[in-house]
Amino acid sequence: MDIDREKEGKCLTVTVPCYNSESYLERCVESLLKERDGLEIILVDDGSTDRTGQLADQYARAYPDVVRVVHKKNGGHGSGVNAGLMLANGIYFKVVDSDDWLDEAAFHKLMSVLRFWCRTKEEKRPDLVVCNYVYDHLEEGKTKAVRYGNLFPEQKICRWDEIGCFSPEQYLVMHALIFRTGVLYDCGLKLPEHTFYVDNLFANCPLPFVQRIYYLNEDLYHYYLGREDQSVNEKVLVSRIDQQILVTQLGNRFVGSDAVQNTEPKLRRYLYRNSSIMMAISTIHLLMLGKEGRQRRKKLWQSLKKENPKLYRRLRLGSISGLTCLPGASGAAVVLGGYRMARRIWQFQ
Structure with missing residues (x-):
């Protein structure tokens, strides 16, 4: 070719x-x-x-x-x-x-x-x-x-x-x-x-x-960076949360595939880390929706647990994404505060 x-x-x-x-x-x-x-x-x-x-x-x-x-x-x-x-x-x-x-x-x-x-x-x-x-x-x-x-x-x-x-x-x-x-x-x-x-x-x-x-x-x-309608704008991110979740779920399925499981350990660890950050981002953006978002966060994680229990355990118990699952409104406030502080420190989008 x-x-x-x-x-x-x-x-x-x-x-x-x-x-x-x-x-x-x-x-x-x-x-x-x-x-x-x-x-x-x-x-x-x-x-x-x-x-x-x-x-x-x-x-x-x-x-x-x-x-x-x-x-x-x-x-x-x-x-x-x-x-x-x-x-x-x-x-x-x-x-x-x-x-x-x-x-x-x-x-x-x-x-x-x-x-x-x-x-x-x-x-x-x-x-x-x-x-x-x-x-x-x-x-x-x-x-x-x-x-x-x-x-x-x-x-x-x-x-x-x-x-x-x-x-x-x-x-x-x-x-x-x-x-x-x-x-x-x-x-x-x-x-x-x-x-x-x-x-x-x-x-x-x-x-x-x-x-x-x-x-x-x-x-x-x-x-x-800087356009108000840009996809990384926080308000836009929340309005497109369904699309963010879809990409996260597709990424999780990819990480669970044979292609990833059979690859080099360093690359495999990197791809797990990427899944973790994608789950964290999706969870954080859901939390911006308040009570409804907390309910949807639970469904997102339950869906992963059902589809790929091994990846669920890894992300829930052994990576940064698990920290986004603090319970209740007070836990959500802590997660969102930490997220916004991290954005100021590392200036990521």
């Missing part, structure tokens, strides 16, 4: 799911067009009602050898990723959200590395390239970079048994990852439609199929 892509001459496919993105799409696409050699950009217009589709078509006309456009009915972020993956010609694949952008110098270095790997034999190529990403509060003038130098050796291929230890704020999130496209096909990746937060599934489900990892210590991805 990689051989066919090599004939197309594309090292990297960047898919940009777009929905009503006219006010920031240009910033995103222009940051990608700085490196056109070996690059394919797929702009997926996910049923936009503003000028997003027209802007995307303008880029396709101006850069016909680089930019492709898909116009489709609205299906959500996961649907946009699925559409881009289905059409991808690049040996490697990355998702860039339409309100985010890539650093010019870092992207130049990444493309140089990918062009090198695309000239080598398939069995020598990394399955996953990891770069740093930056939380970018443009309006506040604040940034925070998340880096992985403590986890991976720089500019050297390694395997899961060679990685270091994750710090509390470190996760292999979508923004940091460039997968070999064949890996995404091998794991059968297909994200649910009309659902937010599927980037967690995109980032984690392919990992058991990754054997060779390459870390490029560059602050590549700028993750824009």
Whole structure:
């Protein structure tokens, strides 16, 4: 499959799911067009009602050898990723959200590395390239970079048994990852439609199929924060709690799968930790709903206990997610207070 892509001459496919993105799409696409050699950009217009589709078509006309456009009915972020993956010609694949952008110098270095790997034999190529990403509060003038130098050796291929230890704020999130496209096909990746937060599934489900990892210590991805309608906004999170729970439950089923149980112990521990934090996040957001949320929290944990008793015991009794189950209204207040204090300390979203 990689051989066919090599004939197309594309090292990297960047898919940009777009929905009503006219006010920031240009910033995103222009940051990608700085490196056109070996690059394919797929702009997926996910049923936009503003000028997003027209802007995307303008880029396709101006850069016909680089930019492709898909116009489709609205299906959500996961649907946009699925559409881009289905059409991808690049040996490697990355998702860039339409309100985010890539650093010019870092992207130049990444493309140089990918062009090198695309000239080598398939069995020598990394399955996953990891770069740093930056939380970018443009309006506040604040940034925070998340880096992985403590986890991976720089500019050297390694395997899961060679990685270091994750710090509390470190996760292999979508923004940091460039997968070999064949890996995404091998794991059968297909994200649910009309659902937010599927980037967690995109980032984690392919990992058991990754054997060779390459870390490029560059602050590549700028993750824009500050929009009131953004999916990480606390009020928005609560309003979309059903979608958050769905992604959490899908992630739990994945962690219970044979693919995870048979993988390297370090990776398996990381994936358990990710399940723990997802359960904690879902539980905390439910607690923001008051009494109703406490009842739904109980049902969420009971569902996990019924479906996967082993994972339930691990998360309930031996991980941070268990601490979110303090009983009653007073227990919920303690949990929410701790959560908000942790957000201030680590500035996570």
